[in-house]
Amino acid sequence: DAGVIQSPRHEVTEMGQEVTLRCKPISGHNSLFWYRQTMMRGLELLIYFNNNVPIDDSGMPEDRFSAKMPNASFSTLKIQPSEPRDSAVYFCASSFAGSNEQYFGPGTRLTVT
Amino acid sequence: GESVGLHLPTLSVQEGDNSIINCAYSNSASDYFIWYKQESGKGPQFIIDIRSNMDKRQGQRVTVLLNKTVKHLSLQIAATQPGDSAVYFCAENSGGSNYKLTFGKGTLLTVNP
Numbered sequence A: 001d002a003g004v005i006q007s008p009r010h011e012v013t014e015m016g017q018e019v020t021l022r023c024k025p026i027s028g029h030n031s032l033f034w035y036r037q038t039m040m041r042g043l044e045l046l047i048y049f050n051n052n053v054p055i056d057d058s059g060m061p062e063d064r065f066s067a068k069m070p071n072a073s074f075s076t077l078k079i080q081p082s083e084p085r086d087s088a089v090y091f092c093a094s095s096f097a098g099s100n101e102q103y104f105g106p107g108t109r110l111t112v113t
Numbered sequence B: 001g002e003s004v005g006l007h008l009p010t011l012s013v014q015e016g017d018n019s020i021i022n023c024a025y026s027n028s029a030s031d032y033f034i035w036y037k038q039e040s041g042k043g044p045q046f047i048i049d050i051r052s053n054m055d056k057r058q059g060q061r062v063t064v065l066l067n068k069t070v071k072h073l074s075l076q077i078a079a080t081q082p083g084d085s086a087v088y089f090c091a092e093n094s095g096g097s098n099y100k101l102t103f104g105k106g107t108l109l110t111v112n113p
Helices: none
Strands: A005-006 A011-014 A020-025 A031-038 A042-050 A053-056 A063-071 A072-079 A088-095 A108-112 B010-012 B019-025 B034-040 B043-051 B054-056 B060-066 B072-077 B086-093 B102-103 B107-112
Touching: A011 B054, A020 A088, A020 A108, A031 A072, A031 B034, A042 A063, A042 A072, A042 B086, A042 B102, A053 A063, A072 A088, B010 B019, B019 B086, B019 B107, B034 B072, B043 B060, B043 B072, B054 B072, B072 B086
Parallel strands: A011 A108, B010 B107
Antiparallel strands: A005 A020, A020 A072, A031 A042, A031 A088, A042 A053, A063 A072, A088 A108, B019 B072, B034 B043, B034 B086, B054 B060, B060 B072, B086 B102, B086 B107
C-alpha cells in the first residue's frame, strides 16, 4: 500500500489567494483526519470524517477553512482567502473506524506570504 | 482545558544507551494512549499504544509505561540508535467513539554516535 498520499508537498502562495490541499487515504480506511502543525501550537486536529461525513469540525479555525470528502478515496482542505498566519504543515491521516491507530501522510508545507 | 504535555522538550543520548521520554496528561477520562515518532520532513509514525487498563506494554526495543495514579506516561527505547533521532509525541484519546486524539508538544531526541 502506498500509504496516505497528500498533494502538493509544498505550496507557496500570496495572502488572499485560495489554497486547496488534497488527500487520498489508505484504501479501506473509513476515518479521515486533517491536522495542522506549527512550532507554537504543535499538532492540532482540524476536522474528522467518518464514512465521508464530517463528525467533528470544532478544530477548524474560522470560516476561511473548509473541508470536503466527496468519496472514500479523496478529501480536500481549502483555505479562502489565505493569510500569513495559516503558514504551517498540514497533515492528513486515516484509520479504520474503531481503531485509534492513525496513519499520517507526508504533509503539505504551506507558506503564505 | 485539559491537555497532554511533556516534561522535557529535548533529550540527547549516546548511541547504545537507553532513552526515556516522559509525558504528563491531565484528563483522567483518557482511556487510550499512543506514542508517535516524527522524523524531519515526514508525518508522525505510530510506535506503540497502551490502554488505560494496562500498566506496561512492550514492543520491539520500546516499552511504554502508564502510571494512572500520577497521570504519567513514558516511552523507553532500548539500545538507542541514530535512526531513533526524531521528535516523539504522546497522544491521548479521551474516550467516546470519535477517536479524537490530543497530541502533546513533542520531545526532540538526538542520538550522538
